[in-house]
Amino acid sequence: MTDAVLQTSGISKSFGALRASRDISIDLKPGEIHAIIGPNGAGKSTLIGQICGTLKPDSGSVHLLGKDVTHQPTRARARAGLGRTFQISSLSMEDTVLQNVLLGALGASGRPWRFFSNVLKDTSLRETAEEALARVGLLDQARMRTAELSHGQRRQLEVAVALTQKPKALVMDEPMAGMGSEGSKLLTGFLDQLRHEAPILLVEHDMDAVFSLADRISVLVYGEVIATGTVDEIRANAAVKEAYLGDEA
Amino acid sequence: MIRERYLNALTLALFVAIPFWAITADEPFTITLMTRAVVFAIAAVGLNIALGLGGLVSLGHAVFFGLGGYAMGILAYHAQNYTALTEWPFLIEGTKSMPVIWLAAIVVSSLAALVIGILSLRTAGVYFIMITLAFGQMFFFFAISWAEYGGEDGLSIYVRNGFPGLNTLDPIQFYGLCLGLLCLVLLFAWRLSGSPFGLALNAARQVPVRVETAGLDPVRLKLVAFVLSGAITGLAGALFADLNRFVSPTMFSWQTSGEIMIFIILGGVGRLFGPVVGALVFVALEHWLGGLSDFWHIYLGLLLLVIVLFGRGGLIGMLCGREAVHD
Numbered sequence: 171m172t173d174a175v176l177q178t179s180g181i182s183k184s185f186g187a188l189r190a191s192r193d194i195s196i197d198l199k200p201g202e203i204h205a206i207i208g209p210n211g212a213g214k215s216t217l218i219g220q221i222c223g224t225l226k227p228d229s230g231s232v233h234l235l236g237k238d239v240t241h242q243p244t245r246a247r248a249r250a251g252l253g254r255t256f257q258i259s260s261l262s263m264e265d266t267v268l269q270n271v272l273l274g275a276l277g278a279s280g281r282p283w284r285f286f287s288n289v290l291k292d293t294s295l296r297e298t299a300e301e302a303l304a305r306v307g308l309l310d311q312a313r314m315r316t317a318e319l320s321h322g323q324r325r326q327l328e329v330a331v332a333l334t335q336k337p338k339a340l341v342m343d344e345p346m347a348g349m350g351s352e353g354s355k356l357l358t359g360f361l362d363q364l365r366h367e368a369p370i371l372l373v374e375h376d377m378d379a380v381f382s383l384a385d386r387i388s389v390l391v392y393g394e395v396i397a398t399g400t401v402d403e404i405r406a407n408a409a410v411k412e413a414y415l416g417d418e419a
Numbered sequence: 420m421i422r423e424r425y426l427n428a429l430t431l432a433l434f435v436a437i438p439f440w441a442i443t444a445d446e447p448f449t450i451t452l453m454t455r456a457v458v459f460a461i462a463a464v465g466l467n468i469a470l471g472l473g474g475l476v477s478l479g480h481a482v483f484f485g486l487g488g489y490a491m492g493i494l495a496y497h498a499q500n501y502t503a504l505t506e507w508p509f510l511i512e513g514t515k516s517m518p519v520i521w522l523a524a525i526v527v528s529s530l531a532a533l534v535i536g537i538l539s540l541r542t543a544g545v546y547f548i549m550i551t552l553a554f555g556q557m558f559f560f561f562a563i564s565w566a567e568y569g570g571e572d573g574l575s576i577y578v579r580n581g582f583p584g585l586n587t588l589d590p591i592q593f594y595g596l597c598l599g600l601l602c603l604v605l606l607f608a609w610r611l612s613g614s615p616f617g618l619a620l621n622a623a624r625q626v627p628v629r630v631e632t633a634g635l636d637p638v639r640l641k642l643v644a645f646v647l648s649g650a651i652t653g654l655a656g657a658l659f660a661d662l663n664r665f666v667s668p669t670m671f672s673w674q675t676s677g678e679i680m681i682f683i684i685l686g687g688v689g690r691l692f693g694p695v696v697g698a699l700v701f702v703a704l705e706h707w708l709g710g711l712s713d714f715w716h717i718y719l720g721l722l723l724l725v726i727v728l729f730g731r732g733g734l735i736g737m738l739c740g741r742e743a744v745h746d
Contacts, residue, residue, distance in 0.1 A: 222632070248634035260632075262625040273622045277633025282619040282640065285647075289615045335633065 173236060174199055175369050176252070176339045181220055181230030183393075190216040191227065192394045198339055198369045203361065205372045205380045208390035209414055214373050215257070217390065218343055221371070222254050223247045235338060248277065253337025253368065255328040257344045263317040267308060267327060270316055271299040274334030302333040306360065322353035329360070337368045346376040358383060381405075389414060423739040427692040430699065434601075438594055450590040451662070456702040457597045458658045463682035463694030464604050465651030470680070471689030472612060473644040474624030478676045479535065479551030482558045483649040485671035486531055487524035487656020489562065492574040492666030494520050499577060517582040517596075520657050528653025529646050536645035540638050555673050562668035573667025580661055587661075597658055601695070604651055609691055611647070620644050652679070681719075685726060687733030696734050 174197035183191040190213040198204050208214055219225035221232055223244035231240040239247050248254075261270050272289060275298040276282055289295065303309045306326040311319065319327065325345055332340060345361070346354040358379050361370060365385075374380050380387065381401050388398040391413045397404060404410055434457065441449035462484055469475040497504045497513025504511040514520060539550040563571050579587045587593045611617050623630045623637035630637040660666045669675065678701070686697030704722070708715035730737035 224628070244628075244631045245634050245636055248632055254632050256628075256632075260626045260629040262622045262629070264625060265621065269618060269621075272618060273630065274633050276615050276619055277630070277635045280634065282615050282635055283643075284615045285617075286610045286614055288610075288613050289618045290613065292615065295615070331629075331633070 174233070175235060176221065176341075176371060177233040178217075178221060179231045179233070181217075181227035181232065183216055183220060183225060183227050190393050191220065192392075193230070194390075194393075194395055195230075196371075196388050196395060196398065198371050200369055201366055202385040203365045203370045203372055203383050205374060205384035205387045206390055207374070207377075207380060207387060207414065212390040213393040214390055215343070216393070218254075218341055218373060221341055222252065245277075248335065249280065251336075251338030253332035253335050253340045255325075255332050255340070255342045255345055257347060257373075259324045259328055261316050261324060261327060261331070263315075265316055266312065267303065267314050267316055267319065268299060268312040270327060271302050271330050271334050272296070274302070274331040275299045278335045298334050302330040305333060306330045307356075322349045325349055325353070325357070329357070340364070340368045340370045341373075342370055343373050344375060345372070346374055346379050354379060421738050423690070423692075423735060426696075426735060426739055430692055430695055431602075433699070434598060434695075438591060442591060447590050450594050452702055452706055454590070454594045454597055454662050455659075456699045457594065457601050458655050458662055459679070459682055459698035459702065460695040461597070461601050461604050461658065462652045462655035462679050463686075463698055464601070464608050465648045465653075465655060466679050467648075467683050467689065467694045468608060468611065468651070469641075469645050469648035470683060471693070472617060472620050472624065473641045473648075475540075475641060475645060475648075476548050476680075477551045477645070477648075478548050478673065478680070479539075479553075479555040480649070480652050480679050481555045481671050481673065481675035482531055482535065483528035483652040484656035484659065484675055484679065485558055485562065485668070486528045487653035487658075488660035488666045488670040489568070489574075489656075490524040490527050490653070491520045491580065491657040491660040492576065493568060494523060495576045495580055496568065496574050515578070515580045517580045517587070517657075517661070520580055520661075521654055524653045524657035525650045528656070529650040531653075532646045532649025533642070535649075536642045540642055540645070552673060552676070555671060555676050559668055559671040559673070562671050569667070571668060573665060573669075576660075576664045576666075579664055593662070597662075600654070600658070604654075605691065605695070607651075612691070616640070616643070681723065683733075684723065685733055687735035690733065690735045693733055693735055700734065 176198040179195050180193045181191055182193055194217060206214055216225060220227045223242060231238055234247060234250055234252055272295055275295045279295060300309060303312055306329050308323060308326055308330060311323065329345065345357060354376060361383055384401055386398060386400060387404045388395050389404060389410045396413060397407045397410050438450050438453050466480045469477050494513045495515055498515045504513055535554050539547055542550055568574055581587055582596055585592045585596060619630060619635055620640050623640045627637040656670060682697035682701055683694050685700055686695065687693030704719055708718050726733060
């Protein structure tokens with residue numbers, strides 16, 4: 171068995187009486203897409219927050235590339251190779267598409283303390299940024315203001331920004347949300363390839379995408395992982411059917 | 420719509436043409452007014468780095484303006500009295516040299532900005548405004564009660580400080596010196612906004628969580644912006660004191676903080692020349708409307724209302740439209 175790139179060991183988190191995460195242990199292995207599914211309010215966002223460092227678990231630990239990062243802030247985890255895309259686009263809307271990817275490249279370079287040089291003329295940053303844009307098919311939109319992008323294009327840009335960081339593991343929070351079927355098909359194909367570069371922890375509501383992409387699926391209900399397994403195992407799981415999939419599967 | 424760069428060039432041209440006209444027309448007071456506008460513009464270019472780029476609504480920039488002023492006042496006061504500033508742990512004497520005074524103003528206001536920034540950047544929004552305002556008031560009342568340096572009455576400096584190779588008592592030479600500094604500060608702000616740091620700071624204003632996810636610390640970026648901002652406003656304070664040859668606690672007052680912010684809002688928040696246009700318009704209004712009525716602030720208030728309600732980008736925004744996408 172290969173070592174997990176990303177691993178949570180028994181993490182729990184409560185908000186008052188609400189137990190949003192209960193003893194969650196999941197891992198992400200090299201080359202795989204591990205999907206997290208669950209009904210609204212199951213604690214998916216809380217889980218992501220703890221993995222990415224915006225929330226601290228009450229107990230348990232998070233390991234990234236074999237290192238304990240439980241007490242490290244988001245930015246340290248990012249520098250260690252954890253890429254993330256957001257459910258609600260978190261882009262600088264006033265800036266151009268290029269500026270948004272440049273920020274990712276700048277973060278990865280770790281050298282923001284330059285006050286006089288022109289960031290647009292920094293060839294190494296620019297190459298990283300444009301390569302990432304080209305990969306998601308947004309190079310032609312590089313000079314557009316981000317606010318002018320369509321919803322689907324913003325999702326693509328989110329992915330591009332994460333790519334500039336050359337991540338070793340990716341956490342994607344509903345990358346397909348609000349996308350048309352065409353766009354979501356394109357993105358599905360892209361993520362399919364991407365898993366070999368960086369394994370993906372994928373939180374997604376689009377079941378077609380999840381079933382076609384995931385190597386493993388974990389089902390989260392009321393803050394608890396009730397099942398983890400391959401697509402077929404999850405489809406066949408009685409408890410999952412009852413809790414979540416209903417008649418759909 | 421005018422291209423923003425033409426408006427900027429026109430503004431700079433005014434800053435050259437008006438004093439030139441004032442010399443030929445023998446209107447020395449106009450030169451003093453223009454110097455006032457230039458110094459205010461420098462202070463506001465400083466604040467604009469925190470406010471426009473970093474989104475830090477600081478109502479405490481009078482602290483740095485005042486510290487710059489008192490740096491000049493205290494150093495020149497000791498120089499004119501031939502007394503030492505301190506003899507322990509080592510001897511520090513006063514000085515009448517502008518470059519030394521500017522350096523002192525920049526160092527002192529940077530340090531103050533560092534401390535105030537570390538404490539106030541733990542908060543955001545309205546709390547940040549209130550904390551910076553509170554710091555301003557602390558310095559204001561400290562200056563009032565510091566009897567050694569004039570307390571409430573302030574300090575008068577008899578002769579303007581000197582600059583190597585210039586006669587600073589000549590209004591136009593002093594004006595040229597200030598205008599040169601404004602150009603330097605504008606050059607700095609321009610380079611800064613297009614730099615890697617500027618890009619990161621701009622993003623930290625809009626989406627801190629994204630900056631954090633990219634592996635950078637948004638609070639540290641804002642802190643550095645706040646320090647740079649305070650340093651420039653401090654330099655302006657030293658020049659303002661030299662212009663009036665007088666320092667008083669008023670420089671620390673919250674009205675001063677408010678005025679520096681008004682320059683930016685008038686001209687255009689986050690625009691390179693926003694603070695410059697704003698300061699020029701403010702000084703012009705202060706002079707003309709102030710001549711018409713003691714209550715000229717009413718008209719200023721009306722103008723601000725119109726600009727805030729109808730032209731979110733200030734005067735530059737009204738004339739040039741939305742900021743062009745940078746290439």
